Amino acid sequence: MNKVKEKLNVFHITLLIFxxxxxxxxxxxxRLIVENIGTNGWIGYLALSVLATFNIFLYWLVYRMxxxxxxxxxxxxxxxxAVMYPVYWALAVFWIFTASFTGKNFFLIFQMxxxxxxxxxxxxxxxxxxxxxxxxxxxxNISKTATVFFFMTIWTVGLTVYQFQDWEIVRFSPHxxxxxxQGHSFRNWMEVYTTFMGYELxxxxxxxxxxxxxxxxxxxxxxxxxxxxxxxxxxxxFGYFSFHQxxxxxxxxxxxxxxxxMPFINRIENLVFxxxxxxxxxxxxxxxxxxxxxIKQTCPKVKPNRLEFVIxxxxxxxxxxxxxxxxxxxxxxxxxxxxxxxxxxxxxxLICVLLYLKLKxxxxxxxx
Amino acid sequence: MKVKLVCLVLLVVLTGCTDEHILEKSGxxxxxxxxxxxxxxxxxxxxxxxxxxxxxxxxxxYSVVAKSDKDAKSHFDRQNxxxxxxxxxxxxxxxxxxxxxxxxxxxxxxxxxxMIGSRMHVIIAEEDPYHILLRNDYPQGPTAGEYIDxxxxxxxxxxxxxxxxxxxxxxDYYDEGIDPVTTIIREQKESLIIDGVALFKDDKYVxxxxxxxxxxxxxxxxxxxxxxxxxxxxxxxxxxxQASLQFLRSRRxxxxxxxxxxxxxxxxxxxxxxxxxxxxxxYIGELDMKKPAEQRKLEEEIRKSIQxxxxxxxxxxxxxxxxPLGIGQYVRNSxxxxxxxxxxxxxxxxxxxxxVHVHVRIKDxxxxxx
Numbered sequence: 001m002n003k004v005k006e007k008l009n010v011f012h013i014t015l016l017i018f019x020x021x022x023x024x025x026x027x028x029x030x031r032l033i034v035e036n037i038g039t040n041g042w043i044g045y046l047a048l049s050v051l052a053t054f055n056i057f058l059y060w061l062v063y064r065m066x067x068x069x070x071x072x073x074x075x076x077x078x079x080x081x082a083v084m085y086p087v088y089w090a091l092a093v094f095w096i097f098t099a100s101f102t103g104k105n106f107f108l109i110f111q112m113x114x115x116x117x118x119x120x121x122x123x124x125x126x127x128x129x130x131x132x133x134x135x136x137x138x139x140x141n142i143s144k145t146a147t148v149f150f151f152m153t154i155w156t157v158g159l160t161v162y163q164f165q166d167w168e169i170v171r172f173s174p175h176x177x178x179x180x181x182q183g184h185s186f187r188n189w190m191e192v193y194t195t196f197m198g199y200e201l202x203x204x205x206x207x208x209x210x211x212x213x214x215x216x217x218x219x220x221x222x223x224x225x226x227x228x229x230x231x232x233x234x235x236x237x238f239g240y241f242s243f244h245q246x247x248x249x250x251x252x253x254x255x256x257x258x259x260x261x262m263p264f265i266n267r268i269e270n271l272v273f274x275x276x277x278x279x280x281x282x283x284x285x286x287x288x289x290x291x292x293x294x295i296k297q298t299c300p301k302v303k304p305n306r307l308e309f310v311i312x313x314x315x316x317x318x319x320x321x322x323x324x325x326x327x328x329x330x331x332x333x334x335x336x337x338x339x340x341x342x343x344x345x346x347x348x349x350l351i352c353v354l355l356y357l358k359l360k361x362x363x364x365x366x367x368x
Numbered sequence: 369m370k371v372k373l374v375c376l377v378l379l380v381v382l383t384g385c386t387d388e389h390i391l392e393k394s395g396x397x398x399x400x401x402x403x404x405x406x407x408x409x410x411x412x413x414x415x416x417x418x419x420x421x422x423x424x425x426x427x428x429x430y431s432v433v434a435k436s437d438k439d440a441k442s443h444f445d446r447q448n449x450x451x452x453x454x455x456x457x458x459x460x461x462x463x464x465x466x467x468x469x470x471x472x473x474x475x476x477x478x479x480x481x482x483m484i485g486s487r488m489h490v491i492i493a494e495e496d497p498y499h500i501l502l503r504n505d506y507p508q509g510p511t512a513g514e515y516i517d518x519x520x521x522x523x524x525x526x527x528x529x530x531x532x533x534x535x536x537x538x539x540d541y542y543d544e545g546i547d548p549v550t551t552i553i554r555e556q557k558e559s560l561i562i563d564g565v566a567l568f569k570d571d572k573y574v575x576x577x578x579x580x581x582x583x584x585x586x587x588x589x590x591x592x593x594x595x596x597x598x599x600x601x602x603x604x605x606x607x608x609x610q611a612s613l614q615f616l617r618s619r620r621x622x623x624x625x626x627x628x629x630x631x632x633x634x635x636x637x638x639x640x641x642x643x644x645x646x647x648x649x650x651y652i653g654e655l656d657m658k659k660p661a662e663q664r665k666l667e668e669e670i671r672k673s674i675q676x677x678x679x680x681x682x683x684x685x686x687x688x689x690x691x692p693l694g695i696g697q698y699v700r701n702s703x704x705x706x707x708x709x710x711x712x713x714x715x716x717x718x719x720x721x722x723x724v725h726v727h728v729r730i731k732d733x734x735x736x737x738x
Contacts, residue, residue, distance in 0.1 A: 039705075112482050113482055114387075115387045116387065117387050118387040126379065126380060129376070129379075166535075166536075170694065170697045170698060170701065171543070171697070173700075173701055174701050174702075175704075175705050178705045179705065241539060242539045242540070242542045242543030242546075243542075243543065243544075244542040244543065244544070245538055245539050245542035245543065247542075248538075248542060255486060255535075258485055258486050259485075259486050259487060259535055261487060266485065266487070267455075267485050
């Protein structure tokens, strides 16, 4: 029986991008904004989201100019495989590191709240099993899982109503971008920008969509839905905490949850934070998927599930590198900085290659 | 396949077994008290903890003179046969003497503990907090910790006292242009009583709002949703005209009317508008509540009375150079950042011209016509 290859649709793409952008930096986001942008930093956050939209626009250009060809097809049309393969391998290893550091960071934070004395690698092993279970499925199934996980996490934005009673506009300031303790610099603003990382993986979705999929409509909407969801949380934090209080908190979002008290339950941060393991799972899986796609390009004839197993094993063992929360935060910051550069460099290079191919009269091979 | 599945299920299910927290083997600290007695060395304090027993009727109280929280904790650990945990900590009490030296270093270590919730009440105890916790004969609650928790929650909900917890204290301590406040409790023969609001300068206890003034302070400090206000309309007369506004709601607004040239020594001008509405369920006096004109007159009398009280309270706060009302937040927002940071805010605040304007509206007069 011939399997019908399912293609992604705009709804699934929207939610997949939403979930991929919901990375672990979200929990420290209000602090990152206060430290790096300062007063009314939420405006800076919006400006950075516009910049990310521009970055997505670059990917759209690549998609349009390449007529749906995958990034590998575009590159291999211009450069020999021998040149490109080491680049793919390097990128794959980098994405494995990103997946691992993101996944592990979550559990190191989790251990601050629960399971303090359990070996974090043991919990991480279970997490890696879930990553493997998802990775051996195709992107269509990953996106369906992301849709379920979206509905399991999106309701948490509604919890901000609990902060409304203590929310005061006076805690905002009329001054723009003042008192940023880290000072204003390209690098510091980029630290806030790293929270958007995830949308760049849309470049690996090119072979899995048709024109009907409206890929970029989904990516743009997904990006702006997460921007708005996070903006609601940021504005809540800015009016609920005082400016310097946010600076003092490692994960202000966990402290927001801490205050919520319902008649039947309080201290719900333990419960709600655990729900974000699903968001974290999608982020980790998507970076593994990126690594898998890159490696598959170099060795397409490997038996099913072998590469997935190798990648997840590498993710697990890379997880031994960050042992402490501070160290994990630093490593995560480094990979996300690099990922930001990659997110901008890749479409620029691809556009240049496509222009060069156009000049030469070549068309990338678009066979999937 | 089945073996694999069983292994996977076992792995997932048994993960939790590595980190056990057995309720029966845990000692839940309900209250911590820090205190300083006269004659104690400068670098030491008395730390007292109250642990609710599993029958929820009794409490175990430990107390020790220690140099730090951790020092005290290790002492308690050596005495208690259950593992001490802080997840159910509901309040921290500070003795008056210790509070005058500053309480932030103690709160900071409590804030760091992820087990401790930010709703934990921060309270100043006028009497010996050790004795407050040691007593187990309050008719109002099974243990002192439970009693204090419900007492503070009930009063704060009505708006009589500001809800002073770890979150509000940290928020106002960190913010520029506002000082934190906490509730004061005092021990009586058969109960504990809320004895006003503690005023702080940064983290140092500098004075109190008397319990009789706590509602006026509430009107100045926050929006009240369901309070009761008892007024002696003519305190200087013997005829004792009295009114009581119930189910009171209030809304306050602060306007900085002049903040220019503060660095050159010009006086700061601030207007506070407080709108009050409530039901008049008790009135002892000569006015006839049937007549609309006299109703207006009563509103005016109530307005004047509240305004006088509030103005005098603001003057007291200015004298103590403490700004729990957050006037500084509005001034800070009206000035360039550099000017605010160069300002000697405490001095400017103490000299400021702060006017309080009260507007009163009586919603109804109960179910009788007069």
